[in-house]
Amino acid sequence: MAQIRAEKQGLSSHKKKKILVPSSAKKISKTSKLNRKPQFYGLEKELLLKIHDLMVQSRALEERLIKIYKAGDAYFWIGAPGEEAWAVPLGMQVHKGRGPEYDWLHLHYRGTPTLIAMGMPMVDSIRLIMNRATDVCTGGRNFSNHYCFPEWNVAPVSSPIEVQYLQALGTAHVQKRQNRSKGVTIVTGGDAGTAEGDFASCLVWASRKGFELPMLITVQNNRWGISTNYEGQHGESQISDRARAFNMPAQTINGNDPVESYIKIQEAMTYIRTKRKPAFIEALVSRLYGHSSASGANFIKDEEDCLIRFEKKLIEAGYLKSAEAKTLFENYEAEAQKIAESVRQEPFPESSTLWDHTYANHENADWRNF
Numbered sequence: 001m002a003q004i005r006a007e008k009q010g011l012s013s014h015k016k017k018k019i020l021v022p023s024s025a026k027k028i029s030k031t032s033k034l035n036r037k038p039q040f041y042g043l044e045k046e047l048l049l050k051i052h053d054l055m056v057q058s059r060a061l062e063e064r065l066i067k068i069y070k071a072g073d074a075y076f077w078i079g080a081p082g083e084e085a086w087a088v089p090l091g092m093q094v095h096k097g098r099g100p101e102y103d104w105l106h107l108h109y110r111g112t113p114t115l116i117a118m119g120m121p122m123v124d125s126i127r128l129i130m131n132r133a134t135d136v137c138t139g140g141r142n143f144s145n146h147y148c149f150p151e152w153n154v155a156p157v158s159s160p161i162e163v164q165y166l167q168a169l170g171t172a173h174v175q176k177r178q179n180r181s182k183g184v185t186i187v188t189g190g191d192a193g194t195a196e197g198d199f200a201s202c203l204v205w206a207s208r209k210g211f212e213l214p215m216l217i218t219v220q221n222n223r224w225g226i227s228t229n230y231e232g233q234h235g236e237s238q239i240s241d242r243a244r245a246f247n248m249p250a251q252t253i254n255g256n257d258p259v260e261s262y263i264k265i266q267e268a269m270t271y272i273r274t275k276r277k278p279a280f281i282e283a284l285v286s287r288l289y290g291h292s293s294a295s296g297a298n299f300i301k302d303e304e305d306c307l308i309r310f311e312k313k314l315i316e317a318g319y320l321k322s323a324e325a326k327t328l329f330e331n332y333e334a335e336a337q338k339i340a341e342s343v344r345q346e347p348f349p350e351s352s353t354l355w356d357h358t359y360a361n362h363e364n365a366d367w368r369n370f
């Protein structure tokens with residue numbers, strides 16, 4: 001699929017972005033063994049192919065979610081095609097489990113690649129968008145990409161943007177206080193959302209001297225907030241400049257490059273796990289299908305496609321054949337289609353379950369009980 005799209009787009013028309021060479025990666029590449037290719041900064045072939053596989057799976061799933069919406073089998077789609085090169089390496093480096101000893105995730109509505117990398121089965125995402133009672137995240141009550149996995153410390157995704165930056169302070173605070181493990185808190189969100197006070201409060205509370213919090217604070221900058229573009233909205237040169245003012249290591253990276261993402265996340269995670277202090281990453285990403293179904297969910301051909309970019313590199317390095325990449329996509333696509341057909345037969349939630357898991361004053365929030 002990615003190849004087909006590459007031909008349609010014409011690879012030469014890709015936006016030229018400056019690729020930052022990871023600082024520690026330079027050192028790694030000097031010691032490269034024979035089976036390592038210098039352009040991958042020491043990452044092994046096996047790891048690269050794993051990243052690619054997860055990116056393909058996530059893309060095939062997201063494109064299926066869009067088809068489900070367009071076929072009338074869902075009310076709304078929002079998701080992450082175009083963020084895989086950032087979000088897959090993130091998910092691969094999560095120490096997953098339940099409780100403060102493990103990493104906590106406060107994701108926004110573009111978390112599919114991270115969860116696929118953590119091992120989420122595609123069916124979970126499909127049941128969620130199709131609002132089936134079998135949806136393990138919300139019982140069929142929320143939008144696509146609004147995940148919730150208590151067993152992996154994945155907090156419920158919130159539709160109001162940016163509130164996750166405050167909620168993340170809570171789990172990071174517990175992790176700091178307990179100081180028993182290397183568990184960290186990860187928070188993600190978009191560029192436009194950084195205009196909200198929650199983002200500023202997060203930087204303030206994460207960085208107080210003597211009580212710095214073990215947090216990876218991230219922003220996925222796709223240069224859009226629905227239909228408002230980045231230009232004209234920011235006085236700062238880079239969003240990461242704001243975090244730097246709070247004395248935390250902060251960088252802006254090419255989130256369309258999974259190698260750069262993997263290495264930079266690894267560096268930041270190591271720092272946070274050992275120092276128990278925050279670090280910040282702004283990842284420059286693409287928005288391949290616009291904001292959501294509200295803006296049509298059509299493919300935007302001017303955006304750089306991280307999957308095509310990565311596949312090209314892997315093929316040039318001799319790690320992957322074009323036909324293999326095509327088959328991989330087709331297999332995931334067929335699997336997702338089959339799952340969607342089967343989920344269509346599953347029941348919607350009963351109206352009697354409407355108030356389950358909602359609370360007011362420690363009681364079930366069904367107003368009819370009050």
Ligand SMILES: Cc1ncc(C[n+]2csc(CCOP(=O)(O)OP(=O)(O)O)c2C)c(N)n1
Nearest residue numbers: 159160161189190191192193222224225226
């Ligand atoms: C508090 C709040 N204000 C406004 C909205 C409407 N809204 C939904 S997404 C969005 C744009 C967010 O843009 P950005 O933070 O850059 O994330 P992106 O969608 O680009 O990934 C807005 C304004 C909302 N959901 N919540």
Ligand SMILES: [Mg+2]
Nearest residue numbers: 190191224225
């Ligand atoms: Mg944005």
